[in-house]
């Protein structure tokens with residue numbers, strides 16, 4: 001029995017390796033298909049494709065754009081991972097981002113924003129607002145049986161429109177008619193970590209968030225309960241776990257992350273102010289990150305790194321060539337399809353080799369398990 | 371010539387569990403071939419290989435003497451093999467006939483030919499004596515009928531060889547007999563059946579040939595006519611197994627749990643428990659006897675706090691429990707082994723260690739200040755794996771990778787690793803092998819001997835008769851008879867009450883309803 005931990009670890013590494021290879025293979029296939037699409041649609045397909053693959057690292061500034069995306073994708077990926085692990089399909093990150101951003105904006109533009117409290121208070125307000133906004137679909141589900149997908153999507157619209165409305169009417173702005181607020185005072189804007197790039201304090205927050213979410217899920221009893229509820233809510237009830245409390249708290253915690261992301265947008269180097277529709281649909285891309293990362297918090301930043309690269313590559317390709325950024329939709333669609341289906345290397349092998357060799361020697365590791 | 375032959379099959383799962391190791395199987399046409407062996411012996415794995423779900427690492431399959439490879443179930447189905455799984459795979463919201471034809475629908479142009487589908491399903495069900503109404507949704511059917519749907523599904527795809535993986539584990543005795551009638555009619559019409567079961571009397575009754583597996587290997591193949599229950603058991607386990615349990619004399623004066631005027635109404639508004647009065651004392655096992663669906667499961671769930679009650683009181687350890695949460699009841703010393711391990715007894719995606727600690731997340735030994743003590747949780751799991759001989763690679767393996775019987779052991783281990791005050795047990799040995807059945811019976815009896823009050827429900831009358839001190843018979847949610855268990859109490863006596871053919875008077879019951 002003494003050798004079991006070693007086998008445990010070995011098998012865990014095996015799983016990680018298998019999953020990683022699967023994701024990379026999905027990426028390769030997706031890129032191949034994209035290349036074919038570009039080949040048929042572009043006048044200069046090779047140049048466009050080269051842009052897609054290399055543009056993010058072409059300059060220091062573009063590296064900054066890439067890392068900024070990675071940071072934000074990481075947070076939204078974590079927010080989705082949290083609810084997915086509890087098997088709740090709340091889609092509310094986008095709304096939480098807007099509500100969080102609004103809260104941060106009110107703090108930043110208040111007298112307090114000009115003091116040292118501008119950053120910590122802004123973040124706290126954003127996270128609280130996001131948490132409340134995440135709590136709403138949760139409690140509506142627990143008390144009224146409202147489907148969380150529907151209610152969270154509705155709340156997204158409300159948040160976006162509320163933000164829109166307040167920017168136009170209530171919040172101070174440099175001149176009438178523009179759709180942005182005044183710039184925040186410097187004390188309320190995250191300092192840049194690398195000068196002249198968008199890489200700012202948000203990077204640190206993202207790293208901390210990864211560790212905190214991982215710790216919460218795998219080292220606390222709340223996290224274990226949450227995962228048990230996600231695997232089998234009936235069993236959780238039977239064990240004496242209050243499944244509804246766990247569901248609601250998972251959505252609330254995820255909401256706090258969404259709120260944090262809102263503050264990172266408006267208080268970050270990118271904006272330093274509130275603009276309508278500032279989020280540009282990024283929040284939803286956390287779904288892809290979470291799916292590919294299998295809702296594992298430690299895998300989220302790694303996936304975000306790859307995906308952020310493609311995302312920036314596509315946007316730069318859009319600017320520099322005749323291929324629109326929407327091509328990236330092809331890549332993401334294929335990756336999601338491949339990763340979430342049961343596609344495996346066996347499948348690929350069979351594609352290329354119709355009569356695979358059947359009989360192989362019994363696996364050596366087998367002996368150790370007995 | 372053999373119809374289907376497996377030669378030297380080897381299968382190692384990712385993670386290193388050797389499930390099959392040089393397995394041989396020879397199936398003759400037109401026979402009922404039983405495959406028996408302990409939990410985790412590799413029976414289901416072998417069947418999954420025959421059906422193309424798992425790929426062997428070694429060995430060959432011959433069908434009609436020709437070598438075949440099944441890359442997926444589709445290819446196996448096309449070759450005439452059908453399989454009914456240990457855990458069903460029907461679409462609950464689809465109707466019976468839709469489930470049967472799903473994937474091979476009769477078409478009218480591009481539309482499903484509904485009339486023809488219904489007619490064909492009806493025709494099949496009459497021909498093979500598998501009575502089931504084609505119209506209602508599958509989720510409205512009892513398990514026994516769902517199983518018939520599974521069998522029909524295989525037959526609809528022209529299966530010549532039908533694999534039934536532990537079909538009787540979920541059936542009541544009456545339903546088992548009905549299944550056997552169907553199997554005989556299948557064989558009479560030229561089909562071949564591979565049948566897995568743990569209950570040897572069933573195996574002896576229905577099969578012609580038996581293959582015995584042990585620890586991933588085939589021990590041998592015998593003609594059913596040439597073995598006895600004893601010799602077969604010895605072949606399976608490698609030692610003699612006796613299923614008798616000795617019970618100690620216990621002090622049964624303290625009433626641990628009592629139920630008064632309990633009424634339970636199910637989601638459809640029908641009364642399933644209709645005014646039940648029952649006391650369970652420390653140191654006794656009370657058997658709830660009844661045809662499935664007469665209120666046994668609901669009574670147990672109501673006491674465990676998993677089902678709301680319409681009326682009545684529930685007292686556990688002198689506390690009014692009706693308004694207590696599951697956790698608070700567990701805190702009073704309640705433990706419970708649920709009927710359906712997959713649906714409510716386990717989280718199959720979680721690890722064995724996590725499943726074993728799930729009911730103890732308020733216990734300072736495993737959780738302090740909201741933080742998990744991973745070392746203690748792992749040690750706890752390792753200890754229980756050893757103590758309950760659960761066959762698994764290690765504490766961090768997902769429960770879903772365990773064999774059916776080993777999953778059950780995880781549930782039993784979790785509920786019985788500490789002495790409970792009140793133990794609720796429903797179908798404790800469903801799908802569990804002989805050795806493990808003996809062990810689980812022993813464990814439940816030990817809990818009783820040490821003073822636990824036990825309420826036991828089982829579809830298996832021999833289990834109830836072997837374990838109980840007293841028996842109460844439920845019919846339509848009411849107690850219709852009660853007995854003190856004595857050697858001359860027979861299944862036949864119980865049967866007449868179970869079917870509602872007779873009822874004891876209050877006076878007759880009194881003695882056994884203390």
Ligand SMILES: Nc1ncnc2c1ncn2[C@@H]1O[C@H](COP(=O)(O)OP(=O)(O)OP(=O)(O)O)[C@@H](O)[C@H]1O
Pocket residue numbers: 383384385387388389407408409410411412413414415416761762770771772773774775776801803
């Ligand atoms: N998907 C899987 N991954 C890893 N190990 C597995 C998997 N499926 C089965 N096993 C292991 O293979 C062994 C054989 O399992 P199998 O299900 O074939 O047993 P069985 O004879 O059907 O037992 P039972 O009577 O309990 O159903 C067991 O030790 C089990 O834990």
Ligand SMILES: [Mg+2]
Pocket residue numbers: 413414415456535773774
């Ligand atoms: Mg099995």
